[in-house]
Amino acid sequence: MTLAFDGLPPLREVLADHGIDPRKALGQNFLLDLNLTGRIARQAGPLEGQTVIEIGPGPGGLTRALLAHGAGRVIAIEKDPRCRPALEAIGAHYPGRFHLVEGDALEIDPTSLTDGPFKIVANLPYNVGTQLLLNWLTVPTWPPRWLDLTLMFQKEVAERIVAGADDDHYGRLGVLAGWRTQAEILFDVSREAFTPPPKVTSAIVQLTPRAEPLPVSMEALERVTAAAFGQRRKMLRQSLKPVGGEALLSRTGIDPTRRAETLDVSEFVRLANALS
Numbered sequence: 001m002t003l004a005f006d007g008l009p010p011l012r013e014v015l016a017d018h019g020i021d022p023r024k025a026l027g028q029n030f031l032l033d034l035n036l037t038g039r040i041a042r043q044a045g046p047l048e049g050q051t052v053i054e055i056g057p058g059p060g061g062l063t064r065a066l067l068a069h070g071a072g073r074v075i076a077i078e079k080d081p082r083c084r085p086a087l088e089a090i091g092a093h094y095p096g097r098f099h100l101v102e103g104d105a106l107e108i109d110p111t112s113l114t115d116g117p118f119k120i121v122a123n124l125p126y127n128v129g130t131q132l133l134l135n136w137l138t139v140p141t142w143p144p145r146w147l148d149l150t151l152m153f154q155k156e157v158a159e160r161i162v163a164g165a166d167d168d169h170y171g172r173l174g175v176l177a178g179w180r181t182q183a184e185i186l187f188d189v190s191r192e193a194f195t196p197p198p199k200v201t202s203a204i205v206q207l208t209p210r211a212e213p214l215p216v217s218m219e220a221l222e223r224v225t226a227a228a229f230g231q232r233r234k235m236l237r238q239s240l241k242p243v244g245g246e247a248l249l250s251r252t253g254i255d256p257t258r259r260a261e262t263l264d265v266s267e268f269v270r271l272a273n274a275l276s
């Protein structure tokens with residue numbers, strides 16, 4: 001067998017040897033090209049001495065790239081027990097630098113896995129990707145313990161995360177991400193890069209925490225954005241009726257004839273603070 005650059009078997013053989021046939025229910029669209037996973041690892045860097053938490057390592061293509069690019073330690077949360085033997089082989093190849101946590105990432109608080117700061121890097125399972133991001137974005141204390149997030153999403157979701165005012169993709173996710181982080185799309189990844197190919201193009205998004213997000217109650221911000229974007233084509237005086245309508249708008253000096261998608265994050269924060 002010809003080994004890959006890191007001395008481990010090629011990922012196609014890993015899948016075949018361990019009988020890992022991709023399952024849709026687990027959002028399994030694997031990356032088998034170590035050049036591509038290497039590119040993602042470089043974008044997530046510098047990794048030297050860092051702890052990286054990876055969600056859904058699967059057969060380990062991204063895991064191997066993170067370790068080969070110098071990550072001090074990778075802690076990987078994987079739900080599918082079929083992946084364990086392949087991942088244990090990676091752990092044996094990089095002694096002391098790889099830890100597998102078997103379980104559901106939705107139920108695991110990453111801060112419980114390590115004491116210090118960490119990065120999160122993942123080719124996320126699409127069915128739970130947005131919820132995981134929301135969990136990390138809405139932690140009660142800020143700045144969070146995570147240093148940055150480098151994540152693969154469906155491109156349409158990636159566009160919603162990075163969208164700002166006057167962008168067609170702008171909505172509640174863009175306001176929340178923009179309030180607490182600086183988010184950017186690093187590059188697109190075509191369907192053919194995955195096994196099996198998903199239905200749509202993907203993109204890598206990177207989010208870096210803002211040191212001092214504008215002060216506001218998250219709950220109030222949620223209420224205002226839910227109302228405003230719940231009827232995004234309507235004028236604010238109509239869409240914001242359930243949370244105070246014209247009175248709320250006049251307290252903040254925001255024109256009631258505007259629509260939700262024209263308000264930037266600081267204007268949503270003003271509305272939320274007037275509400276609370």
Ligand code: SAM
Binds near residue numbers: 028032062078104106
């Ligand atoms: N990182 C691998 C790669 O790039 O080839 C696999 C990525 S695949 C898109 C998503 C991975 O997440 C799968 O290995 C799947 O089993 C795992 N997964 C799905 N739901 C999960 C969950 N709730 N918690 C942890 N892992 C999950």
